Amino acid sequence: MVTVHKDHHSLAAMLGALKMVIARGPHEGSEEFFRILRAMLFYVREFSDQVHYPRESDLYFPLVMEALPNASASVQRNEQSHVNAVHELGMLQRQLSAWQRYGASQRQAFETAAVDLCDRFMAQIELEEADLAALLAQLVDDDAAGPEIDLHLQRESIAPTGTSVENTTPLAIGQDQEFDRLYIDITHWLTQFVTPPSRSKPCMHSGE
Numbered sequence: 001m002v003t004v005h006k007d008h009h010s011l012a013a014m015l016g017a018l019k020m021v022i023a024r025g026p027h028e029g030s031e032e033f034f035r036i037l038r039a040m041l042f043y044v045r046e047f048s049d050q051v052h053y054p055r056e057s058d059l060y061f062p063l064v065m066e067a068l069p070n071a072s073a074s075v076q077r078n079e080q081s082h083v084n085a086v087h088e089l090g091m092l093q094r095q096l097s098a099w100q101r102y103g104a105s106q107r108q109a110f111e112t113a114a115v116d117l118c119d120r121f122m123a124q125i126e127l128e129e130a131d132l133a134a135l136l137a138q139l140v141d142d143d144a145a146g147p148e149i150d151l152h153l154q155r156e157s158i159a160p161t162g163t164s165v166e167n168t169t170p171l172a173i174g175q176d177q178e179f180d181r182l183y184i185d186i187t188h189w190l191t192q193f194v195t196p197p198s199r200s201k202p203c204m205h206s207g208e
């Protein structure tokens with residue numbers, strides 16, 4: 001669950017930054033603007049689809065179902081939201097391409113869809129975080145957490161800090177690292193985007 005929470009943190013940060021980039025809009029070097037947006041949408045879609053959603057579906061949701069029998073509807077809702085999100089993010093990527101390829105007439109459609117999707121994605125993360133908090137509270141309260149749950153906890157790296165299973169990631173280690181690198185690259189591009197290099201000033205010694 002530690003990893004699920006970290007995934008949510010990364011995705012929420014990326015979604016917030018995505019909305020910020022859209023609000024700022026393209027400036028002179030519009031290619032940079034589109035490159036950042038493409039990378040951000042790629043990150044959110046592919047990290048979710050390849051790493052985060054499998055982690056939730058294979059490890060986290062079964063743990064929720066086991067510890068919180070009343071969470072069945074919530075888990076089903078979350079599973080369906082995953083399918084919808086991947087599809088909608090793909091649509092958004094195509095709308096961004098349309099804006100870049102066919103011009104400003106496509107801008108409003110992309111911006112409206114992107115902001116709406118970011119908001120709904122964030123709301124979904126908040127719902128999942130609420131389930132996560134409920135699960136943690138249940139486990140803390142449950143002195144009788146048996147060996148089956150213990151096994152899940154080890155697989156999902158929920159063990160307390162300092163234990164031998166801390167930070168073990170049972171799947172997609174290579175993918176995690178690739179997406180970590182992309183996340184850092186995007187952060188770097190974002191820094192350049194929001195603080196573009198100062199325009200070259202007239203040379204005071206040129207004699208002009």
Ligand SMILES: [Fe+2]
Nearest residue numbers: 008056125128
């Ligand atoms: Fe999630």
